[in-house]
Amino acid sequence: MKVVVDMNKCQEHGQCVFAAPEVFAFDEAGRLAYVTGPDEALRAEVEEAADVCPLQAIRIED
Incomplete structure (x- = not known):
């Protein structure tokens, strides 16, 4: 998983x-x-972070 902001x-x-x-x-x-x-164990938390971002600035790349 790669996190991009x-x-x-x-x-x-x-x-x-x-x-x-x-x-x-x-x-x-x-x-x-x-x-x-x-x-990868943190995926659920990262997905939640992406969902709650008011500006939708976070994305997850696999």
Whole structure:
């Protein structure tokens, strides 16, 4: 699984951080940071993060 975030769309609302904190976080500068190749065991959380993103900036590639 590969996680891709369109940073041109992302406005850092942080819903993904709540849905999948093992994959998404804010860095020291307050910008979104994420794991591009998380463990497959986290798929449900990543899918939830993609679903709750207000701007639909997250996609999953297999």
